[in-house]
Amino acid sequence: MGTGSTKGVLVDISGTVIASEAIAHGMDLPRPGWAEADAEGMWWREVCAISNALMSQLPPGGRVAGMCVSGVGPCLVLCDSDLRPLRPAILYGVDTRATEEIASLTEEFGESKILERAGTLLSSQALGPKLEWVRRHEPHVFDAARGWYGSNSYIAAKLTGEYAIDHHTASQCDPLYATRELDWNYEWAQRICGPLPLPRLVWPNEVVGGVLPEAAAATGVPEGTPVVAGTVDAYSEAFSVGVRRPGDQMLMYGSTMFLIQVIDEYHSDPTLWTTAGVDRDSLALAAGTSTAGSLIGWLQKVTGGASFEDLMAEATGVPPGCEGLLVLPYFAGERTPVFDPQARGVVAGLTLRHGRGHLFRAAYEGISFGIRQILERFDDAHAGNRTVAVGGGLRSPIWAQAVSDITGRPQLVPEQAIGASYGDALLAAIGVGLVPPSTDWAKIAREIKPDPRNRALYDDLYDTWRELYPATKPQVHRLAATEPG
Template sequence: MTMQQAVLGIDIGTSGTKVIVVGVDGTVLGSATETYDMATPKLGWAEQNPEDWWNATVKATQRALEKKTNLDVQAIGFSGQMHGLVPLNRDGEVLRPSIIWCDVRTEEQSIALEQTVGREQIIQLTQNPPLPNFTLTKLLWMRDYEPDLYRQIRCVLLPKDYIRYKLTGSYAMDVADASGTLLFDVSKRKWSSEMCQATGVSKEWLPPVYESNDVVGHLTDGAGALLGLPGGIPVVAGAGDQAAGAIGLGVLEPGAISAVFGTSGVVLAVTDSPLRDPKGRLHTFCHGQRDSWFVMGVTQAAGGSLQWYRNRFAQVEQLAANQSKRDVYEFLMDEAESVAPGAEGLLFLPYLLGERTPHLDPNARGGWIGLQWRHDLSHLVRSVLEGVSFSLRDAWEIIRELGITSSQWKASGGGAQGDIWMQIFASVVRQELEIVQASHGPAYGAAILAAQGVGILDETSESVHSWLSSGKTVRPKEEWVEFYDSLYSVFRQGYAASKDIVTQLNQLSR
């Protein structure tokens, strides 16, 4: 029997783990996803059990490999949700549920970092501001509120790194994911001794860091038996989901811009040196390719805003979708398309989960401005699409302030499959978009990293693009561009205009 060479890409996501099997020509031969839950034991908290990730990885890998008896797996690559804290004791056991990326309980620790280390100093050392999302603040929360557990820590990992440890027995982290810990010198691609010393975090807890396509271990015989694979397969470091997702889209060189419409929204620009926003409104991270970095702005609730709308307001559309066997989002897109730009004077602020770019405010709140009697659900959904698009333009405007120009935009994620949404977004940012059918998301980037690690691909753009296909093009609608420029100017006033009211509401609801 002729054996077919392949690589695996494993993505440890927030809602589930996805495993894909990719042939050496880039063809996806198999895939499977296993879901798990997120616990929210208190307001603002978000936790997951790392063993749920592990069990999902085992099951998804078994399913992805099912009935493929002639596979010769050459390497395994990883992607994963960023920032989540996985603290281990001396025996490699998890000390507590992981405090994941969207947990915002650590505002107190973020403020304390600004007061003790200094905001400007932190940005100077790490290229990033102290935000509740970053791993360091979660670690300091453990120090303050779970001191007995904190004293037992011997290693700190991120979500995908824990699964890689379970597969290989080796502690490791990649430069892209480490960039989101607030303990990493992004410009020098190494741990920051200064940040460790300033915060009291033992540098011995931090694992060795590698480039994303470096081989950092090999599949153990025991783990291989669980997955249905032989031991000894090379395993690469991998990358956080944003870096891996960009690689999977072919966003590799300066001038390439990625707009991701997932639960959160991201505008990411590749750079050949570590640029930073002096106000800390953007994140500056190492890319998953050598000698490459990226800056990105984040909207906390992009696709999440539309998902929230669907869950709260789209019961009729959901029923119709079930009866017609269509996706409910197709109905929502049809409703949005039936309304003129501006939704007849209705504006949506998408700050349902607080906001990162540009406001850096975990207490920001969303809402509609301008509701009138004549507005119906079609106006509401159109305003959601426009509000998220304006929020992502906020990120793009700051990226432009750094002198970054664009030669190519690629849009991906679930939201990018909505034609009307992409027409709105293209008109808001005044850019031509290539809509990529990246149904396998960061897992595909993880597979590319695995292929690079064992020499199937190299880091040149030509090599990576040999696995990729082009998507359809969406251009700005000229008759919308000027109007959206004017409406964007109004949108930019919404956060400041509502801030005092939101502050009072937050105080009353505590």
């Protein structure tokens, strides 16, 4: 269950995709800074529809051995005792409502202690402040709640009735989880959750339970089918393309950029997220931007709605560096590495000679400069030695090449690009014992290599790009304060 759609696959134990289904959806943006989803009306309904469609394509004589669901995260789904959501799900870091709660909890627990215990400073990505926001602003909801869930753990509960959450998702529920110990931080969790019980912790490839009769009727999946816990969609996608060893990286080109790197020992950085990994007892670093493909889509809309092909043709005709044009892509605030919901987009160097193609290429380059900034922080923990690129943004002839040119890193593009649902299928196969835990279905189709002719130009522009945010921060913060709401 991703930001823009829910996707499902039916896969055999060799990794061959037998059938796939997808349903497009959006997120609800009821107020500035809010991002929500209907957990039951959208996520559960779409899981049921896709599961029924996939079951109808099961080969004759075949049977479903296991099921696994991943989803956007970390999200907050508060439910009553009958597993009915009490309010719309509050989404991950794109929802920035809990700014005051981030500040108050940071003051209460101490910034250095949070970094030491959770591995990550509190930001809009953290779930703890969102729980605190509901307690403060919607006490009737908080008091009626009997459990809290992420997107995938909510679906697992609907399927099995089990109250459990995977370690990775829990490790993004800062400051409720102690990442160094791979366990709940019980003192802080009790302070924030109050009477709400903590879910049972499981690893993403562990079986949570079997499909209940009512869930079987809704999904078409046979009663008793084992359900594997799953995890946050980006991590399941990384798992699907073989990003499992220390130094392995995944760059996900989507509505936002999401980056993951597996590390071999605990490392915390205030500008990154330190999390539990997908494999048992593993660790990872993560980072995410607030815009990427969403910025390109916005530009396409406001510049006249030309076709993607026409826009890319114009942008391809613009030389690297866009003839002195730079874009700071903080059009929806920014997550890593600045963690500033009041950051805003900046276009610098614009002249009358620049056209639409310049703006599009400069936006791609601005996003790519941000990726370089994040990867340099990853290197402080463990030098990246293998970068795998995934996501719909790879269809742009400019974007991934700009990332390789600006970062100096080659990128491997896998043959199978279905994404998180393919990783879910592998987690299910491992979880029910059909394949060994080390199984990797990923096959590399091509490599994107850096063009050395552009390195000196981009090194120079990168230095200027890094100066833009601190140089304009006071001004854009004042402008952000004048926005409605």
